Amino acid sequence: MDLDKVDDRKLVKAFQRGHVAAFDEWVMRHQDRVYRLARGWLRDETLARDATQEAFMRSVEGLSHFRFSAEPFTWLYRTLRNVCHELNRTRPQASYEEQPDFAHNPERLAAKASEASRLRELVDQLPERQREVVYLRVFEELSIKTTAAAMDCRPGTVKALLNQAKKRLEEQWT
């Protein structure tokens, strides 16, 4: 079986049948996206690594009993969100606010003044649901349907949240 060409459902089924290489492909396929989203939620590279690892490790257990009532990636994303929430709850709030993603990174610090970086900061300051929709729909370019499934809401809610987010960004960006 050519694992890199099969969709997520077939990949997970292969994994459930004991195809160990299917897990390698599962990680390869989603690790970048999961890591980026974790960084977005946690704004800390080390914690984002931990969260990514934890999400995938939970997926070992979770996917072995997965019943395909949702898309595997949707399930993985929700697992990641739970992990990020747990990490955000346990770490000191001060460190969360004082550690922007680009702290101690001279290149990023220099680029901070650019428009793109300023906009990114504004996105990070959006209310949680609006921020989430920007991450998934705009940054990760997921379809509205997948975004809605990942956020456990209707497609109409995704569109509404996106409009609200853009309106807010427009107000703050000018």
Next chain:
Amino acid sequence: MSAEQSQRLNNELSDVATQWRSETAPPPLQARLVAEFRGNVSVSRLARPAMSLALAATVMSTIAVTVLMLPNNTTESGGVPQLPSISTQTLRGPSTAKIRAPRAPGSLRLPVAPQTPKPGSGTAPRPDDKDNLENEDVV
């Protein structure tokens, strides 16, 4: 906000999204994940045979110790020691069944010394312990 400004925001958002998507997970992360996963798989898959081996080793060592400790494994005439017969139940798994050596006809049986507790130390032996020993002696 004018349509032009709105378009500018969209373009800028697009740039931010491109920059976002260019970020990748650090290489060690993937290697670490796969290694941990493989570690888990190998542990879980090997767990069953490893436990069986451990169990077998325990049973065998128990048998060996029992054979060494048995007093009646030689004949009176000093002949070839007789190996105790091992019931199949003992080999199947952990069991409380005792392994006993078959006694040669006319061989002596060592008397069982009554257990008398030292004054102030521990509790007295239960009467049913003695009963059990006596019952075992009945062949």
